Amino acid sequence: MKVVELKEELGERGEALSGNKAWLRRRLHAAIASEDLETALRAPPESRIHIVAQVTLARFGHLYLHG
Numbered sequence: 001m002k003v004v005e006l007k008e009e010l011g012e013r014g015e016a017l018s019g020n021k022a023w024l025r026r027r028l029h030a031a032i033a034s035e036d037l038e039t040a041l042r043a044p045p046e047s048r049i050h051i052v053a054q055v056t057l058a059r060f061g062h063l064y065l066h067g
Contacts, residue, residue: 001025 001009006024007017013031017024 003021003024006028009028010017010024015027015031
């Protein structure tokens with residue numbers, strides 16, 4: 001994505017628009033992951049762990065288990 005596109009996406013999400021391209025990409029990545037996790041937490045309890053694991057793997061390429 002170009003810097004202009006990153007800033008548009010971040011602006012739509014109410015995120016900060018300052019920083020270089022790498023920081024903008026990280027900020028957008030974090031915003032998308034946060035949205036995905038919030039959506040997963042609204043799912044029925046029995047499917048949350050599965051959904052959160054899928055989101056984590058899709059976004060970060062690895063899985064952290066807390067507990």
